Amino acid sequence: MKQSTILFLFLKIYNMVWKLVLPLLKRNARLSHGIIQRTSCSHLQQSDIWIHGASAGEAYLSLTLIKALVKSNGKLPGKILLTATTSQGIDILNTSMQFSSTTNAHPPSNTDTMQKLRQPEQEKSKLPEFIKTTEPLSQPNAYCSSEQIKTAWFPFDIPRLMTEVIDRIKPRLIVLIETELWPGLLAAARKKQCRVLIINGRLSRKSHRHYKLTKWLWRTVAPDAILATSSNDCEKFRAIFPEAHIDLMPNMKFDTILSSVKHEDTPSNDNPPHEEKICNAKNTTYEENISQDFKFLPLDVPISIFASIHKEEEKDILNIMENMITKLPEQVILLFPRHMHRNDAWKKALGRPDKKIKWEPRSEITKQVSPGTIILWDRFGDLKDAYTIATAAFVGGSLKPLGGHNFIESIISGVPTVTGSFLDDFAWTGDEIFETNIICKAFNNNEVINKMLDYLKHPMDRHTVIRKGIKSLREKQGGSTLACQMINTYLQKNGKS
Incomplete structure (x- = not known):
C-alpha cells in the first residue's frame, strides 16, 4: 500500500477518534481551559514563524529563542505566533511578553506567575526541574511590539482543524520545541508545503519505543530538520525519521538556566x-x-x-x-x-x-x-x-x-x-x-x-x-544561537530572509 494511502486512511480514522472524544475533553477540568481556541482558528492571525512548546519548560525555551532571534538578526525576522498546550505555558508566555495576546483571558501579572513558580512543593513539582532556577525574561517587548508577537493556545490536533489553522496562519516556518510530534499538524504542514523544524529535540526511552512501533506513520509526515540535544537522541530520531536532516545542538536549557544569575552580557x-x-x-x-x-x-x-x-x-x-x-x-x-x-x-x-x-x-x-x-x-x-x-x-x-x-x-x-x-x-x-x-x-x-x-x-x-x-x-551554552541559524537558513530557503 502506498504511503499516501496509508496516511489518508490514518487521518480519516484519527479525525473520527477526535470527534468521539471531543465532548469528553470539553468536560475535562484541565483541558477545558482555552477550549474555544483549542477548537477554532478565527482568533489567529498571519504569522511568519509559528513556535510551539508544550508546557512551562518549553515556554521558557520559546522566549529564549525569541531573544536569540532578535540578537542574531537585529530584529525579529517577521511576525511570530507562540503557542503552548498547558495553562502554565500560556501564563508564562503572556506574562513574560507583557502585552495583550490573542487569548481570551487577560494576561496575568508578573506577580501572579512568579507566585505560581514559587508555590508549595506539591504544585511546584509539576514544573520541569530546570525552571526552578530561572526567572521570566525581562522586558522582551523592549525590542518587539504586540503586532510582531502573538500568543495562543495550541489547537487540538484534529487533522481538519490543523489544515484550517495553517491556512489561517500561513506560516513560512513551524518550529516545534523538544518532542512535540502531532500527526495532524505534521500532515497539514506537509500538505501545505510548510517547512517544519524540531529544535532542542529529545526522546525518552519510552517515547522512542512508542514512536518506533508507529514509524510507518511518522515517516510519511517527517519534519524537514531536527536539532537534537545528544548523540543518543540523534540516533533515536534517525530510526524514526531516516529522511530528515538531523544534527546535534547544545541544550537550550543551558542558555535559560544562567538567566537567573546572569544579568548582563559579559565576556566568556x-x-x-x-x-x-x-x-x-x-x-x-x-x-x-x-x-x-x-x-x-x-x-x-x-x-x-x-x-x-x-x-x-x-x-x-x-x-x-x-x-x-x-x-x-x-x-x-x-x-x-x-x-x-x-x-x-x-x-x-x-x-x-x-x-x-x-x-x-x-x-x-x-x-x-x-x-x-x-x-x-x-x-x-x-x-x-x-x-x-x-x-x-x-x-x-x-x-x-x-x-x-x-x-x-x-x-x-x-x-x-x-x-x-x-x-x-x-x-x-x-x-x-x-x-x-x-x-x-x-x-x-x-x-x-x-x-x-x-x-x-x-x-x-x-x-x-x-x-x-x-x-x-x-561552556555548554549556544543552543539558541545554533537554533536561530537553522531557522534563518530555512527562512531563506523559503525565498525570504
Missing part, C-alpha cells in the same frame, strides 16, 4: 565582572548570610541538607543520616522531603525508640537547636534560601530510578552537592560538570556518606563552587 572568560559580584555576595560569612528563618541554627557548625527526598529513598536516607551524625555529631541536618504529605511518615521513622535520633520538626522550633540535630522541614518554600547557608547538600530522586532532581540550583547557590546515580531527567547536563569536584555522583549509600562527610570536614569556598558551576554551564 574565567572571571567575568558579574560573576565576581555574584561570588562575592554569596561568599559571605554564616552570620551575614543567615536570615531570621534560620536564626535557630548554631553558629560555626557544618550544615547538611537532604533535599527532595522521595518515599522510595526514605529508608536509605534515614540510615545515611544516622551514620553521618554518628561520624560527625557536630553537624546539623536539614531534611526536606519531596512531598509534604510524607512528613507524618518521617516523624514516625525519626521518633522510633530504637533509633535514638535527636530531631525536631521545623514548625515547632522556638530556640536554638544543638549540634547533632536532624530538622524535619515541614514548611514550604525555604529550600532555595537554605542552600545559601548549607555546607553540603544531597539532592534526592536519584538514589532510586526516579529521574533525579535539580542539583543545578544548589551548585549556583555555592553548595558542593552529592547525588545518586539515577539522573535520567538530567542526562542533558552531561558528565563534565561531575569532573569539577563541586558535585559528586554516588553509586551506593556508603559513597553518599563518605562524600558528604568529606565536603563537611573540608568546606569549599562558595566563590569557587559558584564560579566552577557557572563556568561549566556556560
Whole structure:
C-alpha cells in the first residue's frame, strides 16, 4: 500500500477518534481551559514563524529563542505566533511578553506567575526541574511590539482543524520545541508545503519505543530538520525519521538556566565582572548570610541538607543520616522531603525508640537547636534560601530510578552537592560538570556518606563552587544561537530572509 494511502486512511480514522472524544475533553477540568481556541482558528492571525512548546519548560525555551532571534538578526525576522498546550505555558508566555495576546483571558501579572513558580512543593513539582532556577525574561517587548508577537493556545490536533489553522496562519516556518510530534499538524504542514523544524529535540526511552512501533506513520509526515540535544537522541530520531536532516545542538536549557544569575552580557572568560559580584555576595560569612528563618541554627557548625527526598529513598536516607551524625555529631541536618504529605511518615521513622535520633520538626522550633540535630522541614518554600547557608547538600530522586532532581540550583547557590546515580531527567547536563569536584555522583549509600562527610570536614569556598558551576554551564551554552541559524537558513530557503 502506498504511503499516501496509508496516511489518508490514518487521518480519516484519527479525525473520527477526535470527534468521539471531543465532548469528553470539553468536560475535562484541565483541558477545558482555552477550549474555544483549542477548537477554532478565527482568533489567529498571519504569522511568519509559528513556535510551539508544550508546557512551562518549553515556554521558557520559546522566549529564549525569541531573544536569540532578535540578537542574531537585529530584529525579529517577521511576525511570530507562540503557542503552548498547558495553562502554565500560556501564563508564562503572556506574562513574560507583557502585552495583550490573542487569548481570551487577560494576561496575568508578573506577580501572579512568579507566585505560581514559587508555590508549595506539591504544585511546584509539576514544573520541569530546570525552571526552578530561572526567572521570566525581562522586558522582551523592549525590542518587539504586540503586532510582531502573538500568543495562543495550541489547537487540538484534529487533522481538519490543523489544515484550517495553517491556512489561517500561513506560516513560512513551524518550529516545534523538544518532542512535540502531532500527526495532524505534521500532515497539514506537509500538505501545505510548510517547512517544519524540531529544535532542542529529545526522546525518552519510552517515547522512542512508542514512536518506533508507529514509524510507518511518522515517516510519511517527517519534519524537514531536527536539532537534537545528544548523540543518543540523534540516533533515536534517525530510526524514526531516516529522511530528515538531523544534527546535534547544545541544550537550550543551558542558555535559560544562567538567566537567573546572569544579568548582563559579559565576556566568556574565567572571571567575568558579574560573576565576581555574584561570588562575592554569596561568599559571605554564616552570620551575614543567615536570615531570621534560620536564626535557630548554631553558629560555626557544618550544615547538611537532604533535599527532595522521595518515599522510595526514605529508608536509605534515614540510615545515611544516622551514620553521618554518628561520624560527625557536630553537624546539623536539614531534611526536606519531596512531598509534604510524607512528613507524618518521617516523624514516625525519626521518633522510633530504637533509633535514638535527636530531631525536631521545623514548625515547632522556638530556640536554638544543638549540634547533632536532624530538622524535619515541614514548611514550604525555604529550600532555595537554605542552600545559601548549607555546607553540603544531597539532592534526592536519584538514589532510586526516579529521574533525579535539580542539583543545578544548589551548585549556583555555592553548595558542593552529592547525588545518586539515577539522573535520567538530567542526562542533558552531561558528565563534565561531575569532573569539577563541586558535585559528586554516588553509586551506593556508603559513597553518599563518605562524600558528604568529606565536603563537611573540608568546606569549599562558595566563590569557587559558584564560579566552577557557572563556568561549566556556560561552556555548554549556544543552543539558541545554533537554533536561530537553522531557522534563518530555512527562512531563506523559503525565498525570504
